Structure formats: C-alpha cells, structure tokens
Amino acid sequence: MALSSYVLLVILGSGLVTWLSRVVPFILLKQFKLPKIIVNFLGFVPICIMTALWMESLFIQHLGQFPSLNVPNALASIPTLISAMISKNLLVIVIVGVISLAVVNLLI
Amino acid sequence: MTSDLDTRSALQETLPTVFGYIGIALAFGITAKANGLSVLEILLMSLITYAGSAEFVIVSLIALHAGVGSIVLSVFLVNARMILMSTVVAPYLSHESMAKNIWAGTLLTDETFALSMNKLNYTGRKLNFRWLDTANLFAYLVWAFASAVGGMLGNLINNPEKYGFSFALVAMFIGLLYLQMISDRTIKLLVQVLVILFVVVLMYLGMRWLPQNGLLLVVTLLGCAFGVVLKHGIK
Known part of the structure; x- marks a missing residue:
C-alpha cells in the first residue's frame, strides 16, 4: 500500500489545524467563563449552522450569479421534513431522507 | 432521546448519525480511490485529519496537485466552524478534567455537536464526558472503518451519489433542526x-x-x- 510523503504532509497539516480548531476552545473555556451576552449569542449557533448546512446542499453555487436549486435535494427534503414532523425520530428521518433521494434519482 | 447520560443511551442516540456516516464515508473512500489515493492514505486521512466534508475537499485538491500550504489553509477555512461548535459545547464539560476536555474536543464533529445540542433539551441542559465521548468514538470509528471499506470497494462502484446515501447527513441536519426548534425552551x-x-x-x-x-x-x-x-x- 502506497503512502506518498506529499499526501502524508497534507494529512498531518490538515489534521493539526482541524484539531486546534476543535480543542483550543475546550482548553480556554476550562479556565474562563463566557459573559452572558456571548452565551446568548452562541445559543443561536445550532439552528444557524444546521440551516446553513442544509442550504449548502439545497443550492448550487455559481459565483457572480445567484445560486440555482439542487432539484433532487430540494425534492428529497420535503418528505424528510414531513417525516421529522410526524415521527420526531432521527433514525426514521435519516432513512426516509436516503430513500427519498434514491427514489428522486430514479425518477429524474 | 432520553434524559440518561450513560453509554447505552449515547450508543442508541448516535445510531442514526452512524447510519449517515456509513453512506458518506463509503462515498468518500470510493471518491478518494478514484482520485488516486491508496487505502492506507484514505484510512490515515480519516483517522488523523477526521474532517468529514473537508476530506472531500482535500481529495479534490490532491488530485490537482495543489501545494500543501494551500490545502491546509482551505481545510482550516472549511473547518473554522468547529471553533464555534467547540465554544458552544465546552462550557457544558468544564466540570470535567482538562484531559477529558481535550479528548472530547479532539473528536467533536458537526454531527455529535448537533446531537449534544439536542440532548441538552432532554437533560435539563446538562452534558457529561461519558455520553459525549461514547457518541464521538462511535462516530469516529465508523467513519474511519467505512472510508477504508469505500477505498477497498474502489472502482467496483461508480457514481455512489445515485444511491441516496449522500443525503443521509442532510436529512440528519433537517431532523435535528426541527427537533431543536420544537424542544429548545430557551429561545x-x-x-x-x-x-x-x-x-x-x-x-x-x-x-x-x-x-x-x-x-x-x-x-x-x-x-x-x-x-x-x-x-x-x-x-
């Protein structure tokens, strides 16, 4: 099995910056408490990030122009969202999502 | 989700995530193999870099023979959101030891972050190391294993997109967003x-x-x- 030094350097370098992004806040916040306004601010991170990640998959970027709709993902999102409302169960939602996209890909 | 913060509930609650991971990691392994990476390189990337979507970015840049510095910078930009997520989770673990904090941060991902945010709504806004560590480790091992398997399947499967697995994590984000909305009483x-x-x-x-x-x-x-x-x- 091949392991080139170029790929190894990329893996280690990217690993290091990713690790620091993940760990530094844990080290700092073990020692300091955040002020209330920042805590309020960070309280919105979950819904903002999850919405933004969803939108990333819903739109196709063309820099300089407005994005176009990723039609298969948009169509698959509808039954997924409905299954979320009905089941409130993550496993069900994920399975419905995967089947929805597979069906959409078959039909389009 | 339950209010229990033990290993068993962590395994149960991480299961949907893991199901999503298998699909995406297989797709990653297949894509990486198609772009000329060996199974060993794929496994090491998933074990060491462990960066989900950023790993796809890395593979596409390696295929272009981009410089190491520019790849590392791209990865930092893609993963800068981890700083925010860790900042949100860290205060809930500040009662644990420094070593446990560092370890929990090391394996935190979009998915285990989203799961823990949801979990908070069921536990009276508490988290502990054991629950998060179990969720993190489960996700980590499955990601590494499935990406290596994807690399071994390699050229046997082309166009992994069409099986719908790529949507597993999007579906998870939709689900967690909805569950977060209806259960977070703080906003x-x-x-x-x-x-x-x-x-x-x-x-x-x-x-x-x-x-x-x-x-x-x-x-x-x-x-x-x-x-x-x-x-x-x-x-």
Whole structure:
C-alpha cells in the first residue's frame, strides 16, 4: 500500500489545524467563563449552522450569479421534513431522507 | 432521546448519525480511490485529519496537485466552524478534567455537536464526558472503518451519489433542526423561525459573492447576532 510523503504532509497539516480548531476552545473555556451576552449569542449557533448546512446542499453555487436549486435535494427534503414532523425520530428521518433521494434519482 | 447520560443511551442516540456516516464515508473512500489515493492514505486521512466534508475537499485538491500550504489553509477555512461548535459545547464539560476536555474536543464533529445540542433539551441542559465521548468514538470509528471499506470497494462502484446515501447527513441536519426548534425552551419559537429565515435568505444571496465555506461561517455569525437582537426586541 502506497503512502506518498506529499499526501502524508497534507494529512498531518490538515489534521493539526482541524484539531486546534476543535480543542483550543475546550482548553480556554476550562479556565474562563463566557459573559452572558456571548452565551446568548452562541445559543443561536445550532439552528444557524444546521440551516446553513442544509442550504449548502439545497443550492448550487455559481459565483457572480445567484445560486440555482439542487432539484433532487430540494425534492428529497420535503418528505424528510414531513417525516421529522410526524415521527420526531432521527433514525426514521435519516432513512426516509436516503430513500427519498434514491427514489428522486430514479425518477429524474 | 432520553434524559440518561450513560453509554447505552449515547450508543442508541448516535445510531442514526452512524447510519449517515456509513453512506458518506463509503462515498468518500470510493471518491478518494478514484482520485488516486491508496487505502492506507484514505484510512490515515480519516483517522488523523477526521474532517468529514473537508476530506472531500482535500481529495479534490490532491488530485490537482495543489501545494500543501494551500490545502491546509482551505481545510482550516472549511473547518473554522468547529471553533464555534467547540465554544458552544465546552462550557457544558468544564466540570470535567482538562484531559477529558481535550479528548472530547479532539473528536467533536458537526454531527455529535448537533446531537449534544439536542440532548441538552432532554437533560435539563446538562452534558457529561461519558455520553459525549461514547457518541464521538462511535462516530469516529465508523467513519474511519467505512472510508477504508469505500477505498477497498474502489472502482467496483461508480457514481455512489445515485444511491441516496449522500443525503443521509442532510436529512440528519433537517431532523435535528426541527427537533431543536420544537424542544429548545430557551429561545422563543418565533425568534427561532425568524433566525432560520434570515439564514436561508443570507445563504441564498451570499452565494453570489462568497465561496460556500467562508459564507457558512459569516452567515452563522450574522444569524447569531440577529438572534440576539431579536431576543432582546421580542419579549
């Protein structure tokens, strides 16, 4: 099995910056408490990030122009969202999502 | 989700995530193999870099023979959102030891972050090391194993997209977003809906000017700021 030094350097370098992004806040916040306004601010991170990640998959970027709709993902999102409302169960939602996209890909 | 913070509930609650991971990691392994990486390189990338979507970016840049420095910078930009997520989770573990904090941070991902945010709504806003570590480890091992298997399957399967697995994590984000909205009592539902709409509009408009990875971070920060203003405005 091949392991080139170029790929190894990329893996280690990217690993290091990713690790620091993940760990530094844990080290700092073990020692300091955040002020209330920042805590309020960070309280919105979950819904903002999850919405933004969803939108990333819903739109196709063309820099300089407005994005176009990723039609298969948009169509698959509808039954997924409905299954979320009905089941409130993550496993069900994920399975419905995967089947929805597979069906959409078959039909389009 | 339950209010228990033990190993068993962590395994049960991480299962949907893991199911999503298998699909995406297989797709990653297949893509990486198709772009000339060996199974060993694929496994090491998933074990050491462990960066989900950023690993796809790395593979596409390696295929272009991009410089190490520019790849590392791209990965940092794609993963800068981890800084925010770790900052949100860290205060819930500050009662644990420093070593445990560092270890929990080391394996935190979008998915285990989203799961823990949801979990908070069921535990009276508490988290512990054992629950998060179990969720993290489960996700980590499955990701590494499945990406190596993807690499071994390699050229046997082309176009892994068409099986719908790529949608598993999107479905998870949709599900967690909905569950978060209906169960988070710390923020009014109206405020949450307005913030979500704000983020949708900004993501759409912003894609015209900013590359997606930078945009995600900028929009998240603006969305949070908008949320704070609304929270104070709407009593």
